[in-house]
Amino acid sequence: MNSDERRDSLADQAAAWVPPWQRPTAPSATPDADDPGESPPASAPEPPPAEPLNPPEPPGPPVPAESLNPPEPGPPALPEPPRAPGPAGIAEGPAAADVPPAPAGEGPGGSGPEKAPRARRRATPVPEPAPELDDAELRGALEAILLVVDEPVSELTLAQVLEQPAERIGPVLDEIAAGYTAAGHGFELRRAAGGWRLYTRPEYATYVERFVLDGQSVRLTQAALETLAVIAYKQPVTRGRISAIRGVNCDGVIRTLVSRGLVEECGTEPDSGAFLYRTTTMFLEKLGLNSVDDLPPLAPFLPDDVEELADATR
Incomplete structure (x- = not known):
């Protein structure tokens, strides 16, 4: 068999081949039980399939989707928004005010859900001013x-x-x-x-x-009045300074003035750490003064030979 005959026989076989799902099912012959040696009759050869009346055309070039579904006419295009200038004055993109906000449920890139914004802290309400009284x-x-x-x-x-x-x-x-x-x-x-x-x-x-x-009059002693006068004019002053001015110990008198509410402690001296004393608000009330600056000056009450007395005590 030459090559031309082999090619024709292969073509005939390919044309006569039928897929299994298109082949007709032949009734299976059951051998007779009385004649077990008899074989079933051979099935007749299947006829070749008929060629289609309209053979498929060869595939051509792909057709773009726009030609199949032409777009519907819409409104005229709006002018492009102005672009914000970059560092060198070159327009880099649309201005921030013209950028449309991202749709709800999408992130900045539109690829996923956006996190819900945090609730802003409520501002403390400002109390209204009180009405002005007449x-x-x-x-x-x-x-x-x-x-x-x-x-x-x-x-x-x-x-x-x-x-x-x-x-x-x-x-x-x-x-x-x-x-x-x-x-x-x-x-x-x-x-x-x-x-x-x-x-x-x-x-x-x-x-x-x-x-x-009602007949019960409590008066300050002369020592208490002198000590109170020293504190009023020299405040704040320590106990040692008061005793040096008066020439006697005045611890008991100071305790009496503190218990009466006329004198109070007002800190300590930085150098020695001794307590400092000053007059109180009650002292000003009792004397009818607005402040210690209203105390009368001491010059009219000093003796004429005060310098000689000071020299004698040294």
């Missing part, structure tokens, strides 16, 4: 507070309590004091020890003393 109500509130205080109260403290401007408190207090004086009341509103307080008038002092003391 003059009559402010006057009554000041009088009510001054009746219960046990020591002079400053204008700043009154302004904080009443939640009113501090510049309104002073003129109203002056007006109240002038009204008490003009009406001739037995008490007066007076500034003392850096604050304001109600006091009885000096012309009624004998009646007040008779009611309060």
